[in-house]
Amino acid sequence: MTTISRPLLLALTLAAFGATAQAQPRAPTVQPRLADTALSTCDAPPENLAKYLGMQEKGMKTRAEVRADTLIWNRAGMDELFQGRQRLDTTNPVYRQRYAEYVRMRNGQEYAAELCKQLGAAG
Numbered sequence: 118m119t120t121i122s123r124p125l126l127l128a129l130t131l132a133a134f135g136a137t138a139q140a141q142p143r144a145p146t147v148q149p150r151l152a153d154t155a156l157s158t159c160d161a162p163p164e165n166l167a168k169y170l171g172m173q174e175k176g177m178k179t180r181a182e183v184r185a186d187t188l189i190w191n192r193a194g195m196d197e198l199f200q201g202r203q204r205l206d207t208t209n210p211v212y213r214q215r216y217a218e219y220v221r222m223r224n225g226q227e228y229a230a231e232l233c234k235q236l237g238a239a240g
Contacts, residue, residue: 156229161236169236181235188235189228193219 156166165181172179190196194215198205206212222228 156233156236159233159236161233161239165236165239168239179236179239181232181239184235185228185231186223188231189222190219192227193222195219 156169159166169179169181198212198215207216
């Protein structure tokens with residue numbers, strides 16, 4: 118049985134992790150989210166919009182965002198798939214179709230409109 122010296126093991130480990138770290142793709146440039154650009158036409162109270170933008174700058178989610186996301190999730194029918202199940206078959210065509218619909222709505226005008234509505238209702 119061959120033993121590897123500690124310095125050699127350390128050098129091999131660093132070389133492996135160093136190569137892995139260098140192979141990582143660069144982070145994509147940040148594009149303004151649709152919800153942020155759609156808020157320019159939102160008729161929510163200015164103080165609610167200011168709170169939302171302040172939370173965005175801190176990297177935090179507002180209650181309005183969570184509510185809007187949950188409503189979009191439910192509208193896509195995802196809530197029906199999670200009723201009383203411990204495991205979910207993500208290869209099921211119904212799951213994939215509903216998840217695709219959720220992602221489409223979450224990245225589209227539906228989420229922006231719902232977020233505006235929730236920001237208007239926020240107190």
